[in-house]
Amino acid sequence: MGMDSLYFLDLSDNLLQGPFPNQSFLSMRYLFVSNNKLTGEIPSLICNSNHLEVLDLSHNNLSGMIPKCLVHSNVLSVLDLRINSLHSIPTTFSKGNHFRNINLNGNQLDAPLPRSLANCRNLEVLDLGSNKINRTFPYWLEGLLYLQVLVIRSNKFQGRIGNPKTKFPFPNLRILDISNNEFDGPLPRKYFKYLKAMTNVNEGKVALKYMGETYYQDSLNVMMKELYIELVRIQTAFTTIDFSNNSFRGEMPKIIGRQKSLKGLNFSHNNLTGFIPLSFGNLHNLEWLDFSFNKLTGEIPRQLADLPWLEVLKLSHNQLTGFIPSGKQFNTFDNDSYIGNLGLCGFSLSRMCNSHEAKKPQPLTSQKEDNLEPENGFGWQAVSMSYGCGVLFGTLMGYLIFKIGKPKWIVRTVKLEQHIMLRRLKKNAQRHGGKK
Structure with a gap:
């Protein structure tokens, strides 16, 4: 039986070396050759397979350009080329394509992001992290109705993230990672307003579901609880926002308190000022929270002590003052969560509060600015x-x-x-x- 008769081929996790076979795969629908040591360019002969739905060549040493015929395909659903040395991405994704997952993380891509990606109307996962892509925030992707994962971290994106161009941007986005870039200006409040998938919480018990297909499970590297972790499978209930290591400034929008599905929130290493919004006490699914290395002022809202699943808290190196809340999860955090805030005191620090500090009420300004909506006519x-x-x-x-x-x-x-x-x-x- 020759290659032309194969329907499914998995050669992953072997010791294959040398160039990728310059051979056609006419009947191939699923081709997995990840975690090997293949070198050279991806041969254009691979495009002779008119039925190819999943192509996984990740974790190799492939270089050169991504063949144009791959992005012109109207059949390909998954294109996984992460962790290679590819340096160019075609600019013309065809209309009517069926891409669901495009993962080019960890390559050498240095050209601007092609706007034709907006033609990928069925796209659910787009991971372009750890490349050299420049220009501004790709607002033309906000109209993709099924996009759930957008990762552009560790590139050279820059400038402000302005107002949305579409009426309801990113309606199903659940994982947004734009960390380690050169973004500046205020945090994009209007984008946070429309992240509906992060707002809706299913309180009932539901069976675990994962993103992916029969033969291909979506996976992702994500900063979670201070570590980069590979999610071999992505739960459909997993939500996180990571804006760390940029130059955002100004106050944190209190409207983020509506994202009640959030499990992780990271705004560390920016130039944010003002108070920590009291509304963040509504994020009852939060497991890690990192606001370290900013210029935040005021007290730590006592509402944060009521977050039942909070496992990692990083508020170090700010200008926070007053008494550290105690009880529940806050009793598990040590000095590392708060160091670099000379005005803080409390149980978790070696510096205890005197009677004046312990009784000092939270600043009225902090409380007033945090009312998301007037309730029961009281304002x-x-x-x-x-x-x-x-x-x-x-x-x-x-x-x-x-x-x-x-x-x-x-x-x-x-x-x-x-x-x-x-x-x-x-x-x-x-x-x-x-x-x-």
Whole structure:
């Protein structure tokens, strides 16, 4: 039986060396030759296979260009060429293609990202990490309705991430990793607003599901709990945002508190300022949180202590102050989570709080800026009304002390209702008027 009759071929994890076979695979639908030592270019003869659906040549030493015929295919679903030395990606992905997974991580790609990737309407996974790709954020990908994984970390992307160009950008995105680039400006609040797949939480017990196909399981390298880990299979419930090692500045948008499905959030090594939003206490599925090496101020929200699954917390090297919350998961974090914040004190640090610091309330500014939505009609207007009533009450108290000269009953007003005070005021006023 010759190669032309093969339907499925798996030569992964062997010691194959030398150039890739310059041979056609006419009937081949699934070809796996990963984790070998193949060198040279990918031969164009591979394109003679008109039925090829999955091509996995990852973890080799292949070089040169990616054959144009591969991105012109209307049959290929998975193109896995990660961890090679390929230096050029074709610019013309054809319309009507069936790509579901394109993984080019860990190559030498140095050209701008082709906009024709927007023709991959069925794309679920796009991993272009660890290359040399430059230019700005690829906003033309935001209209891909099925895209769940977008990884462009460790490239040379730069500039601001502006407003979305489409009405509902990235509606199914669950894994977003743009770390180790040269992005700057404020964090893209409007993008966070529309990450619906990270907002929806299925509270019921559901069976574990994984991304992939019958013969190919999607996999991914991700920074998780301080380590780069290869997810051999990607759970459909896995969600993470990694914006670390860029130059983002300004405050963290409180709207991120709506991403209740998030398991990981990493904004470390940026120039972020302001408070940690109280709304982040809503991220009840969070397992790791890293805001280290920024310029954050204010106190650590006590709401974070209620996150039941939080295993890794990194707030070191900021300008945080006040008392470190205690209880639950916070009792498991040590000095490393907080070092470099000279104003922090508490159980987890060698510096304990004095009585003044321990009783100091959280800054009002921090609390006010964090209300995602007014609830039950209670907002700053109600606070203003309460403040006004307090001023009126104090004025009346001062008037009585000065005018009547009988302050003994005032001591008891702390236990009396307001209408009793007003009744006495009226009575004393009448008596005073009768003496004239």
